Amino acid sequence: MCIDRNKLNGLLASESEHFIQANPTSKAFFERAGKTLPRGVPMPWMSEWASPFPLFIEHARGAHVRDVDGHDYVDFCLGDTGALFGHSPEPVAAAIADQASRGYSYMLPTEDAIRVGEALQQRFKLPYWQFAMTATDANRFAIKLARAVTGRSLIAVFDGGYHGSLDETLVHLHDGRMQPLATNIGPGVDPQLTTRVVDFNDLEGLEAVLKNEDIACLLCEPVLTNNGLVFPEPGFHSAVRELTEQYGTLLVVDETHTICAGPGGATEVLSLAPDLITIGKPLSGGIPSAVYGFSEAVGDRVNHWLANQESFVTGIGGTLSGNALSMRAMRTCLEQVMTEQNYQSMTTNAARLVKAVQTIIDEFKLPWGIARFGARIEYRFHPGIPRNAREATAHHDAELEKLFRLFFLNRGIMLTIFYNVALVAPDTTARDIDRHGEVFREFVERLVG
Numbered sequence: 001m002c003i004d005r006n007k008l009n010g011l012l013a014s015e016s017e018h019f020i021q022a023n024p025t026s027k028a029f030f031e032r033a034g035k036t037l038p039r040g041v042p043m044p045w046m047s048e049w050a051s052p053f054p055l056f057i058e059h060a061r062g063a064h065v066r067d068v069d070g071h072d073y074v075d076f077c078l079g080d081t082g083a084l085f086g087h088s089p090e091p092v093a094a095a096i097a098d099q100a101s102r103g104y105s106y107m108l109p110t111e112d113a114i115r116v117g118e119a120l121q122q123r124f125k126l127p128y129w130q131f132a133m134t135a136t137d138a139n140r141f142a143i144k145l146a147r148a149v150t151g152r153s154l155i156a157v158f159d160g161g162y163h164g165s166l167d168e169t170l171v172h173l174h175d176g177r178m179q180p181l182a183t184n185i186g187p188g189v190d191p192q193l194t195t196r197v198v199d200f201n202d203l204e205g206l207e208a209v210l211k212n213e214d215i216a217c218l219l220c221e222p223v224l225t226n227n228g229l230v231f232p233e234p235g236f237h238s239a240v241r242e243l244t245e246q247y248g249t250l251l252v253v254d255e256t257h258t259i260c261a262g263p264g265g266a267t268e269v270l271s272l273a274p275d276l277i278t279i280g281k282p283l284s285g286g287i288p289s290a291v292y293g294f295s296e297a298v299g300d301r302v303n304h305w306l307a308n309q310e311s312f313v314t315g316i317g318g319t320l321s322g323n324a325l326s327m328r329a330m331r332t333c334l335e336q337v338m339t340e341q342n343y344q345s346m347t348t349n350a351a352r353l354v355k356a357v358q359t360i361i362d363e364f365k366l367p368w369g370i371a372r373f374g375a376r377i378e379y380r381f382h383p384g385i386p387r388n389a390r391e392a393t394a395h396h397d398a399e400l401e402k403l404f405r406l407f408f409l410n411r412g413i414m415l416t417i418f419y420n421v422a423l424v425a426p427d428t429t430a431r432d433i434d435r436h437g438e439v440f441r442e443f444v445e446r447l448v449g
């Protein structure tokens with residue numbers, strides 16, 4: 001089915017105009033912010049919304065956000081996973097309020113750190129855990145441990161995965177060859193010196209990279225989430241585990257987004273057995289913190305190695321890593337928010353959303369699809385089931401996708417910022433999901449009706 005581009009562009013223009021008229025306070029804030037903040041935002045990604053300027057937020061609670069012009073949104077962006085468990089989850093907000101008068105940062109541990117270590121060990125089946133402030137840093141430290149343990153410097157990643165602002169990982173495959181990501185600002189070294197990149201679901205390609213026995217670790221998202229949802233084919237992960245073991249490469253699973261799958265992430269759902277796991281973003285309910293866990297074998301090496309260091313300047317850790325405030329928030333989030341019951345609600349409502357969208361796709365005979373992994377949903381404006389990132393991105397239609405997100409935003413539904421994704425929180429209600437369905441129907445009717 002061909003989309004009428006004139007109609008699409010006309011809608012894009014009228015939706016942009018509507019947004020500008022409806023958001024005078026955000027517009028004024030944006031203009032003022034531009035005098036001190038590059039592109040009017042505190043962090044470049046925030047300028048990537050489909051709207052002519054970003055909304056400025058006044059308040060957020062559960063699965064709803066209110067902007068400075070007083071509009072309420074059902075939030076399916078959830079801070080791009082930072083607020084996967086809702087904004088200011090009640091138990092975490094109470095714990096933070098309590099900790100607020102006890103100090104935040106001591107350079108000494110609290111009992112909360114032990115409780116967090118125990119909870120992570122129980123969920124992810126890895127014995128040892130350490131802390132960072134961001135998923136990027138957790139990945140950086142995991143890579144450094146893998147290099148130290150194996151004595152190898154190269155790492156491998158899957159094409160289309162994203163692991164944070166690490167130069168080593170900002171690469172992609174182009175015509176079968178690795179290229180640095182052209183948009184990466186100021187990389188320190190040529191990634192040819194640090195990295196190999198392989199297509200997801202390509203076991204032959206992976207073996208070709210691993211068999212030189214010079215790869216310290218394979219750092220992977222177990223299901224690709226950052227370039228569309230790409231699922232592992234049957235047997236893929238067990239073969240990845242066998243190959244990495246065979247060639248002495250440590251397997252690092254980055255659960256930062258796939259924690260949407262369940263309390264034990266994709267590791268539990270897909271029965272994975274990695275050497276290391278990294279997770280960031282929502283673990284403390286949305287305040288900065290991240291973790292990296294490792295196996296007994298890695299832990300023994302790390303303990304020995306740390307015990308024999310003459311200086312604390314090990315190149316891992318940081319002053320605020322493991323601070324008391326984030327430990328308190330993380331303990332509370334793990335024990336009281338990331339519960340089976342809350343995941344049940346998230347996945348039930350996510351499935352309800354998928355069903356509503358699929359019904360409309362079928363009714364209008366659209367060549368589109370919708371996929372789900374736990375509480376994460378991806379709208380596909382093509383009929384295929386991608387095996388790798390190349391296939392997932394081949395059908396991107398930037399204008400259509402921009403219109404889609406803007407259309408929803410103008411009707412009180414906030415989808416994720418850059419990709420075609422919706423995230424469902426424990427507080428997202430069936431009513432929120434039904435409102436989403438109504439807007440999806442209106443979008444389709446306006447576009448192709």
Ligand SMILES: Cc1ncc(COP(=O)(O)O)c(C=O)c1O
Pocket residue numbers: 134135136137162163164165221226254255256257280281
């Ligand atoms: C899978 C994955 N890992 C790591 C990161 C990096 O997270 P942060 O930017 O919070 O460091 C991201 C960010 O989107 C991610 O998607």
